Amino acid sequence: MSALRSVIDFAIGDAQAEKAVPPTGFTVRLTVFSAAAMAFLVVFALALSLAAGRLADRWSDELARSATVRISAPVEQMAAQTEAALNVLRTTEGVESARALTLEEQRELLAPWFGPELPLDALPLPQMIEVIETASGFDGDGLRLRLAGEVPGAVLDNHARWRGPLVSAASSLRLLGWVSIILIAFATGAMITLAANAALAANAQVIAVMRLVGARDSYIAQAFMRRFTLRALAGAAAGTVFGALALLLLPSASEEGGFLTGLGLQGAHWLLLILIPILAAVVAFLATRLAAHNTLRSLT
Amino acid sequence: MAHSYSGGELFNEVSLRLAPGSFHFLTGPSGSGKTTFLKLCYGALVPSSGVVRIFDDDVRQMSRDDIALARRRVGVVHQDCQFLDHLSLQENLALPLTVSGHEALDDYANLKELMGWVGLTSRADALPPELSGGERQRAALARALIMSPDVILADEPTGNVDWEMSQRLLTLLIELNRMGKTIMIATHDLGLIRAAKNHVQARVLRISERRLQLAGADL
Known part of the structure; x- marks a missing residue:
């Protein structure tokens, strides 16, 4: 309950602390845009990974249960x-x-x-x-x-010879999707860290005054962390919505189209999209926290 | 303690204790290290060698949070009166209350009273860049006092004001000392020191040749 309370308190924020830190200019647009772009890419990486997973499972299942006898x-x-x-x-x-x-x-x-x-x-x-x-x-x-x-004249082929490479290829594709998501998360973290550092540097005077009057580092950092976390959440939510719309516009799965037409999400997998803005917010929170505490430690 | 910076040694074998309720002036030529000395006193700097204790705690052993908490007991009036330019004067003066989580109505009643005491009630909604030099100095003093600190460190508090205003500020500081506050004022204004000595028992310290000396009867 205390963790939930902390999250709620963080989301509500401290109006006074928020007010003490002035608007941080271009870093707002940079954070929102990069979070939106990254979330858009994550939607596709996720769809690719899940589609490859489905394909690997289907090939593995179908081919494993069938064999051919060829009679010459x-x-x-x-x-x-x-x-x-x-x-x-x-x-x-x-x-x-x-x-x-x-x-x-x-x-x-x-x-x-x-x-x-x-x-x-x-x-x-x-x-x-x-x-x-x-x-x-x-x-x-x-x-x-x-x-x-x-x-x-009969030759039994249980498909093992080519089933293995196919399933392996699909599994590699699935892994590639997940690796892409992890890389995107790190890139998002790096971009938000840069934006947070820029905002902190631009507000060095504000931080100095707040330290002078007795503000703790956690109080100062909180104002920046909340701001960047909410921006990343909003940007990622927008990027996820656009990504989902783009997935809906893709051709639906068909035999004729083969693998490329089965790239969309299916069933409960759509719910996974809700996690993208939340993960972006968590990444932004951690990145800003690290940047803020590093910067504050370097100030008197 | 001793303190050096990239340009060389600033202090050597300096020793001082600010007794509760005492009144000190710190003087010396420009560049002698008065501002640095004050910064050492409130933990903004750590001495190169030796020990600085704030309320009996060694500043080297204090965490950043400990120093932040100690600063709530030390009111600092800076030479350049640092304010947050996007906040009104009233919000700036309330900043120490805000950052320390004081939200009681009594605190804000004190704020109104304090603004009246330094003569800034009518300027409550003004932004810092709209204030005159004297108003900024008085505002800086009011902000330093809002938490009712035990110690007040003032760096050239009368540097940007006329004689009349400097006397008014001095009177405020003497009044605070009579209320039990420990005061240290860094200044090169000898006239201010002479004026103060007529009203308060003050020690005058001079930074000279990298040492802290008790000033003589010429003051």
Whole structure:
């Protein structure tokens, strides 16, 4: 309760202390603008990070639960080998379902590379079988041995070869988003420290008079800290609102657009935006506190 | 104590105790270190060697908060009468009350009374740049007194005022001394010192050749 009381007291402020420190000129605009710009960037870094996280989870989940059996065999043996492979799969523990893809589905898979008019009949294509695993999954090595014994032309691909790099790339992207947010927080702190130092230097005479009449450092620092904290809060709130509006204007997620169209926030993640102005205010509070106490220590 | 600055040694083996209720004048040629000496007395400077005690506390051992609290018991009248130019005279005079958290109505009643005592009631809403030299000096004295300090240190309090006003300020300071306040006035105005000695038992100290000496009968 005492911490909450302190926050409320800080927000209300001391009108007399506020009045003693004159308006700090250009540092007002500098603080508000930099907090707004940084908050705007944080919205995008956050959206990027969360979208990359969703993508990593989805790829990891979807690809982990599916596998493919590819059957390469002479045309006259293709149907028999396909049926044999399906039989093996139906009796394999950990396989939820298995089905051979139709010609139409195989055409759709190849269309992005060869175009929609692909003459499948004229090409020696392998038969693809889609395998969906149960939650516990199957024994890949055991299944490979069984397929090798019963269906010589079958090759099992559980996607491990390319699933790993994809999930790793998405995870790196997520990490990059968070690192960006941390860097932006530090840059905001640095800018506010510079602005606070400028304001303190411009008010050296005011500080000297306040010290002369018995003001404690904490009393003087409080006036500056409150001023910069509230400015950063206001600037970051504006930047966050603009960032959120910009996210709303982005195209919504679609299969055709791929990853780039899924950059917006989803569901409860929108609530995270409320934290941005609060974090900006905390950064400003700490940066101004450090700058004020360092400056005051150098004065008599 | 001794004190040096980048230009060289200012004081060497200076020793002084301000007894409660005493009245001191500090004199010496321009640049002899009167202002520096006063700053050492209220903790704005720390001596190069030796000890300065404010109300029995060694200034070197005092935290910045301790020094701030001690300054509430020491009224300082600066040569250049530092004020906050964006605040009215009344707000400037109330500044020591404000920073120390005194918000009782009695304190502000005292403020009105004090403004009347130094003859500035009609200038309550004026900004410091609008005040004359004499008004600024009286305002600085009033601000130094608002916390009812035990000690008053005044640096050339009559430097910017005419003879009549300087006599009026001196009378105020003598009155305060009679009320039990410890007073130290740094001045090069020997006429002021002579005038004061007719009314108060004052010690006159002179800074000469980096030492503090008791001035002779010529004063």
